[in-house]
Amino acid sequence: xxxxxxRNTPVQTKTKLWLDLLIFAAFLVTMDPRSSGIAIHEWLxxxxxxxxxxHLLLSWxxxxxxxxxxxxxxxxxxxxxxxxxxxxxxxxxxxxxSGVMISEVAxxxxxxxxxxxxxxxxxHDMSANLGLLMLGLHTALHWGWIVNTFxxxxxxxxxxxxxxxxxxxxxx
Amino acid sequence: xxxxxxxxxxxxVFAALSxxxxxxxNASGVSAxxxxxxxxxxRPGGEGFPPGFQPGADGNRVRPEGFxxxxxxxxGRGGISGLMFxxxxxxxxxxxxxxxxVWPRSVARKKRKxxxxxxxxxxx
Numbered sequence: 536x537x538x539x540x541x542r543n544t545p546v547q548t549k550t551k552l553w554l555d556l557l558i559f560a561a562f563l564v565t566m567d568p569r570s571s572g573i574a575i576h577e578w579l580x581x582x583x584x585x586x587x588x589x590h591l592l593l594s595w596x597x598x599x600x601x602x603x604x605x606x607x608x609x610x611x612x613x614x615x616x617x618x619x620x621x622x623x624x625x626x627x628x629x630x631x632x633s634g635v636m637i638s639e640v641a642x643x644x645x646x647x648x649x650x651x652x653x654x655x656x657x658x659h660d661m662s663a664n665l666g667l668l669m670l671g672l673h674t675a676l677h678w679g680w681i682v683n684t685f686x687x688x689x690x691x692x693x694x695x696x697x698x699x700x701x702x703x704x705x706x707x
Numbered sequence: 708x709x710x711x712x713x714x715x716x717x718x719x720v721f722a723a724l725s726x727x728x729x730x731x732x733n734a735s736g737v738s739a740x741x742x743x744x745x746x747x748x749x750r751p752g753g754e755g756f757p758p759g760f761q762p763g764a765d766g767n768r769v770r771p772e773g774f775x776x777x778x779x780x781x782x783g784r785g786g787i788s789g790l791m792f793x794x795x796x797x798x799x800x801x802x803x804x805x806x807x808x809v810w811p812r813s814v815a816r817k818k819r820k821x822x823x824x825x826x827x828x829x830x831x
Contacts, residue, residue, distance in 0.1 A: 567793030570786060588717055595713055628724040636729075654732055667797055671804030678809045 543593070545688075551593045552684045558586050562670065566663065577641040580634055587627065616676050623669045626662050633659035 543551070561583050568576035591598070601609065601617045635642060636655035642648070674681065 563794040563797055564790065566797050567790055570789030570793055588714060591717055592710060592713055624720075625724060628721055629728055631721075632725045632728050652732075654735075658732070667800055668804065671801040672808070674801055675805040675808035678805060 543596075547593055548684055549688050551590070552688055554586060554590055554593070558583060558590060561586070566667065574640045577634070577638055580631065581641055584631060612676070619669065619672055619676065623666070623673055626666050626669055629658060629662040630666055633662060 561579050564571050565576050565580050565583065571579075598620075601613055605614070605617060633655045636649050636652060637659055638647075638649070
């Protein structure tokens with residue numbers, strides 16, 4: 536992931552950090568439809584699709600670069616990362632498709648009524664649980680990037696702000 | 708234009724995978740129609756319940772195990788506290804996985820660094 540940080544501009548990295556935090560928060564809400572309510576669950580999940588596309592666009596250079604080198608010489612971590620990302624994409628697709636198939640609010644809103652299917656409901660539950668595990672692995676494999684970016688763009692600016700304020704107060 | 712092309716590629720892969728999944732599930736024959744009778748109702752006396760399913764209180768409706776009587780997918784455990792509980796539980800699962808993967812790697816990296824420093828100290 537370190538080469539990805541080097542390739543992205545600070546603005547891109549900052550955008551990605553905020554986007555990822557937003558996706559993570561939305562994921563936590565959508566993972567519990569019984570508490571959030573079915574309407575929030577479905578609309579937020581559909582909105583997350585757009586956020587995930589943006590997430591992929593911001594990692595596009597890495598995706599292309601690893602796709603080209605996948606069969607050649609490539610580090611183990613990048614290879615594992617690439618395979619896990621594909622599995623996450625497939626699982627995310629299954630989650631969205633099964634969600635659409637059992638939709639009770641969003642699809643009827645568009646006038647689309649699909650036949651109720653137990654298989655889709657089971658697949659939806661299964662892919663959600665699998666998605667949680669894979670998100671954990673995805674987070675673990677990008678932990679270095681998360682800690683560095685969090686420190687650079689969230690912690691350090693706050694620390695600088697406070698130290699500047701303290702200096703100003705001391706000067707007065 | 709470049710971004711639009713990339714979005715199209717992502718959506719095309721998404722659509723292809725979706726189509727494969729719909730075809731796969733339909734071809735496997737595990738759909739709602741498999742669990743219903745000719746009149747669109749489930750027949751408990753027929754070939755028995757599918758694994759993991761049990762009859763509802765009225766004997767006709769079928770819901771997966773673990774589903775509560777009053778809530779199938781929506782409104783149930785309740786508001787913010789339920790949401791917080793769910794979030795904490797999910798964060799715990801993710802944190803556990805992160806710890807299990809990151810911590811041993813961090814220890815191994817530190818050990819490698821120490822091993823690299825040790826000969827330099829003894830040589831010095």
